[in-house]
Structures are given as C-alpha cells and as structure tokens.
Amino acid sequence: MNNKLQKQLLKRSKAAKLERLGKTVSFLALMLITVTVFAIIIFVASKGLSTFFSNHVNVIDFLTGKDWNPNVTNSKGQPEVGVLPMISGSFVVTVLSAILATPFAIGTAIFMTEISPHRGAKILQPVIELLVGIPSVVYGFIGLTVVVPAVRSIFGGSGFGILAGTFVLFVMILPTVTSMSVDALRSVPRYYREAALALGATQWQTIYKVVLRAATPGMLTAIVFGMARAFGEALAVQMVIGNAALLPHSLVSPASTLTSVLTTGIGNTVMGSLQNNALWSLALVLLVMSLIFNLVIRLIGRKGAMSK
Incomplete structure (x- = not known):
C-alpha cells in the first residue's frame, strides 16, 4: 500500500507534463530561430566575401570606389565595383527621412498620450495602423505619380533623386517612429507627472522637462x-x-542606394560570376549595417534601463 502511494506521489501530474512540453517546444523554437539567423549570416558572408577572396577585389577600393560597373576593369586591372555612391545615397536618404519624421512623430505621440489621450488615440491610432499596413509598392507608386512630379515642378530637375526618396521614406517610417514613441511616453510613471504638477509646473513644463526627458531613451x-x-x-x-550609381551632388539629382542596386541587378547576373558576387557583397554591407543598428538600439535600451 505504501509503495503504491509512493508511486502516485512521484508520478508527474498532467499540469507538470504540459509545462515540460511547453518548455521543450519553446526551446526548440528558440533553437530554430537561432540556427536560421546564423545560417543567413554565414550564407550571406560566404557569398559576399567571394568578391575579395575569389575575385581578388581590394576591400578599400570596394568601399571607397566611386564607379560601379562590374563589367568594366579600371587602369589597375580591377573591376569597377566601388560602392561609395550607394552607401552615401543610403545614408543621406535615411538620415534626412529620420530628421523629417522625428518632429512629426514626437508631436503626434505627445498629442496622443499627454494632450488628448482618449480622443487622440481614438482618431490617430487607426491612421497609424493603416499606414503600417500599406505595402511598399503602393508607397512607391504614389511617390512615382505624386512626389516625383511635385519635386520636378517645385525644385526642378527630373524629379527623381534623394529628395523624392526622402519624402517617400518619411511617410513610411512615420508610423513606426510614432508607435514606438507613444509606447515610450506611456511607459513614464504617472507619479512623475503628478509630482511635477504638485510642484506648480504647467502641463507643457511637465511634458517638456519631465516626461520627454524620462522617455528620451525610448524615443531614441x-x-x-x-x-x-x-x-x-x-x-x-x-x-x-533614379537608380543612378553616382555620388549625389544635390538633393534633386538621381542617385541610388544599396537596396535599389540589389533589387535591379540581382536577377540579371549569373551565380558565381563577379557581377553576382559584387551584389552579394552589397547584401553583406546591408547585413552589417542592420547588425550595427540593432546594436545601437540595444545600447540605448540598456542605458535607459540603467538610468531608471
């Protein structure tokens, strides 16, 4: 009788079995994601580094070269695969769109959380969700039919260029920055606001000197x-x-980015050729930049957590 009771007590319950099963499934899913990420990194790196090890292209010339024409060799006998115009175009468009979107995003987030939290969220939240759900090709088509002609008529030139890309990206990243800014402002403890108001601060002084400063890491x-x-x-x-692999000399001149050259050229090359390897090197640069952005985000988040 005692042995039977002991066996029943040592037997795993149904809840314990389900918990163990859940942990196992979660661990397997985590391992699958980790292996997939490392596989992508290794695959892109192996393809991208072929330009330097198999085709013997100089890394410095690749990163600082101003001419992109993999089918042509220069006076040194090296292929013209300089990516400086694409890197410059990517950074200029990215920085300008972020500068343009930041004030609108922060202003919208303040209105939704501090000035009119109920009505503002009720009206603006569906708009933000709608902007997030619009496909990229729709943004591009609207930019092609609306933004490009507007830039051409106001600023001159062909209309294609950095400025048109900046306006399109501004609309595309606005809902992302706004949503995350709203979350950052809402994460500020309520007693911060109550303490500031109790000390005689106005609503704007509370927002500017207390709420925004406390939410700075999240907004960054x-x-x-x-x-x-x-x-x-x-x-x-x-x-x-404009997809012109040239160093941008003005905001209305045609330019190119790393992604635009990749999408236009990857389907027109032969796997293993210099042209294809050079495009994979562009993908490797993009991957490295994505990792750097993620690292910066983690550092900002860690400093924000330490400041609290």
Whole structure:
C-alpha cells in the first residue's frame, strides 16, 4: 500500500507534463530561430566575401570606389565595383527621412498620450495602423505619380533623386517612429507627472522637462529603429530615386542606394560570376549595417534601463 502511494506521489501530474512540453517546444523554437539567423549570416558572408577572396577585389577600393560597373576593369586591372555612391545615397536618404519624421512623430505621440489621450488615440491610432499596413509598392507608386512630379515642378530637375526618396521614406517610417514613441511616453510613471504638477509646473513644463526627458531613451530607440527600417527599404526607394550609381551632388539629382542596386541587378547576373558576387557583397554591407543598428538600439535600451 505504501509503495503504491509512493508511486502516485512521484508520478508527474498532467499540469507538470504540459509545462515540460511547453518548455521543450519553446526551446526548440528558440533553437530554430537561432540556427536560421546564423545560417543567413554565414550564407550571406560566404557569398559576399567571394568578391575579395575569389575575385581578388581590394576591400578599400570596394568601399571607397566611386564607379560601379562590374563589367568594366579600371587602369589597375580591377573591376569597377566601388560602392561609395550607394552607401552615401543610403545614408543621406535615411538620415534626412529620420530628421523629417522625428518632429512629426514626437508631436503626434505627445498629442496622443499627454494632450488628448482618449480622443487622440481614438482618431490617430487607426491612421497609424493603416499606414503600417500599406505595402511598399503602393508607397512607391504614389511617390512615382505624386512626389516625383511635385519635386520636378517645385525644385526642378527630373524629379527623381534623394529628395523624392526622402519624402517617400518619411511617410513610411512615420508610423513606426510614432508607435514606438507613444509606447515610450506611456511607459513614464504617472507619479512623475503628478509630482511635477504638485510642484506648480504647467502641463507643457511637465511634458517638456519631465516626461520627454524620462522617455528620451525610448524615443531614441524609436528613431534608430525607424532609420533601420528606412536603410533597408528597397522597392519604394527604387521607384523614385533614379537608380543612378553616382555620388549625389544635390538633393534633386538621381542617385541610388544599396537596396535599389540589389533589387535591379540581382536577377540579371549569373551565380558565381563577379557581377553576382559584387551584389552579394552589397547584401553583406546591408547585413552589417542592420547588425550595427540593432546594436545601437540595444545600447540605448540598456542605458535607459540603467538610468531608471
């Protein structure tokens, strides 16, 4: 009788079995994601580094070269695969769109959380969700039919270029930065506001000197996240930027980004050729930049957690 009771007590309950099963499934899912990420990194790195190890292209010349024409060799006998114009175009479009989107995003977030939290969220939240759900090709088509002609008529030139790409990316990253800024402002403890108001501060003084400063790490994370989104955007930018692999000398001159060159050229090359390897090297640069953006986001988030 005692042995039977002991066996029943040592037997796992149904809840314990389900908990063990849940932990096992979660661990397997985590391992699958980890292996997939490392596999992607290894695959892109192996393809991208072939340009330097198999085709013997100098890394410095690749990163600082101003001419992109993999089918032509220069006076040194090296292929013209300089990516400086694309890197410059990507950074200029990304930074300008972030500068343009940040004030609108923060202003909208303040209105939704501090000034009119009920009516503002009721009206603006569906708008933000709608902007997030619009496909990139739709943004690109609107930019092609509306933004490009407007830039052409106001600023001159062909209309294709950095400025048109900036306006399109501004609309695309605005909902992302706004949503994350709203979350950052809502995470500020309520007693911060109550203490400031109790000391005689006005609503704007409370927002400016207390709430915004407390939410600064979260809003910086939102801005960097929006920049990462803009840096990796391909289709919409490709449709309005002009796709000219030249160093941008003005905001209305045609230019190109890393993603626009990749999307236009990857389907027209032979796997293993120099042209294909050079495009994979562009993908490797994009991957490294994405990792850097993620690292910056983690550092900002860690400093924000330490400051609390």
